[in-house]
Amino acid sequence: MFNHFFEHQLKGSIILDIYESDIPKFIKENSELLRQHESYGWPVMYDSIDEMEQILIEGGYKYIILMSSYGLNGWVLAKNFEIITRKIE
Template sequence: MLNIYDNEIISYNVNLKNNTININTLSEKGQNITIIFSGVLSHMFENHLSGSIIFEIGKYELSQFFDDNRDLLEQQKDYCWPIEYIEIKELEEKLIKQQYIYYVISASYGLNGWVLAKKYELLSSN
């Protein structure tokens, strides 16, 4: 089983057309591991720093996404972000029906944030 704990983030790529995010990491033992999010609807990353270290990626219920981001959703609603909706309850129902998952990236140092996606997997390139 691949482990990303304490991996350094080397780079990441957001492909808006294909709805994917790939995060390339390097373990302390020199193993290259790519974190792949597919079916991405939206994401938010903060603290982009060279040498960023991953603590964990947690999988949470969508209800937690709404608790964590209610103010942001209200601010961005008129800009159709993350998709068009009138009431937050409507957005919640759409995301549940479309089977999105709330992934939270926690850092020991540097980059952290979240991704709304349908799938998350790890791939070793060594």
């Protein structure tokens, strides 16, 4: 995992969906959040949004979105991800 952001992490959240999208969509959907954290070098050091987009694309990062029943909605930036399912007994 490279970086992540989750809103309202609550115990007992049920993950409903995990899906991958592209970096341009990441930039568009999180533009305000990125502007707020620009001076902190988050999620990566960059001088402009275009530069950050280029860094993420050239680095092969994926935008992985999590949706849950309540709380825990957010995203992960990573090069790879794997969903492992387990039967709870």
